[in-house]
Amino acid sequence: MVNSLSVQITLEKPVTNADRTFYQLRKDIVEGVIPAGSKLSETELSTKYEVSRAVIREGINRLAACHLVERKANIGAKVVSLTPEGLIQLYQVREALEGMAARLAARHMSDEEVASLQGLLDSHFNKVKDAQLYYQEAGDVDFHYRIVTGSKNSHLISVLIDGLYHLVRMYRVQLGMAGPRVTTAFDEHRHIVNAIANRDEELAEMLMRRHILYSKNNIENKLSATPT
Amino acid sequence: MVNSLSVQITLEKPVTNADRTFYQLRKDIVEGVIPAGSKLSETELSTKYEVSRAVIREGINRLAACHLVERKANIGAKVVSLTPEGLIQLYQVREALEGMAARLAARHMSDEEVASLQGLLDSHFNKVKDAQLYYQEAGDVDFHYRIVTGSKNSHLISVLIDGLYHLVRMYRVQLGMAGPRVTTAFDEHRHIVNAIANRDEELAEMLMRRHILYSKNNIENKLSATPT
DNA sequence: TTAGTGGTTATTGTCGACAAAGTGGTGTTA
């Protein structure tokens, strides 16, 4: 329950060495251990992670497919340098995709899943009163994760879970945005779940889009306030 | 003008051997030269395409990232077996993403781009009267391609152009859907462009979503009519 | 001084071979 966040991320079990290395690389990049803009030397990484260069190469290729690094032929790969505009664009895509996810979740989630989701919100509500910071990071991700998987649309799920969410996390870490909008976001989550419970596809999509749009506006304000 | 379709697909120039092999593999898979469901043997392909196994491996990995093949560790990769449900899900994602693309295109396309897009529709209009089949295949792709790039959102562009569109083409080839809905689709295109020219984001998104929804419904009817 | 040129070095691209895991068939036993 507490570690449902880690469960969702670690859902993909590494079976081969290349898998493990890829997950480790992704983790280090997303969390900033490997800083943004830095170059990924294959030989250097191969000694550092104690695997062959081929394994590192495969990892870098997979990272490039996720748009976490940019690879140029015969030159090398760099961790993507993030711009505020890029983050805004990312939220535009999220708005479209997660709006559709909410619509499909209202259509396809089972009653049990909806009930479980409501239970999740209840447990979050208790934590919001105590430690607000915890809610934002884990709870928000958890909530969105459930909606997306509830859509039962595999393409939607993979684009968001395997792709965009890692990018968003990376942007947030790099730009230093911890956990804003706690209480109001919670109310928005509640309304979205209510719409899903009522099987109101139209409303669920609209509320989800607004929810993400608010987050985007919030970020825009933060960015313009601190012109680093 | 005539080959603007090929231009857009071939926009990505292969520089390395692995690139060339990947593009060739993708082409062969999308066009059905390598049939759906068939296994991709690394050794076999390496002799067939006259490159090393490592090059083939990289290609397969990139194909897996596009969801054109499914790879299982220590077992191998198979060309994705396509289900009608998968195609429906794909169109749901398209509806969300291209709807947003139309909205952003209405916001960000330059007046020159809009004028050029209108010119494209005019040239299509002439061809529709003569050879209808041509329009559907190239023209429709071309139209959507311009809207997507007009959004100026790099994430949106890459997900659609590099990812979903190849999948859609493959599904269409495999399920044998050539070119339906020619004339009505043309009118829908016209209305979408008008909305963009008027900078009416809301309407542009709505019309694009309807346009794709109609295509989806059309496909659903075709699929239920021919229960192969 | 600066622009251009040549060679040197480091990095990536490609390859073939070995290691490890899975698959299929054969034989044995309950």
Add this chain to the structure above:
DNA sequence: TAACACCACTTTGTCGACAATAACCACTAA
């Protein structure tokens, strides 16, 4: 006969070495 264990074989995973390309630096000439 059916189920299980074992063995051989095929295929993928991993590795180190070689080839090709690009970046760097020194050198020359205007």
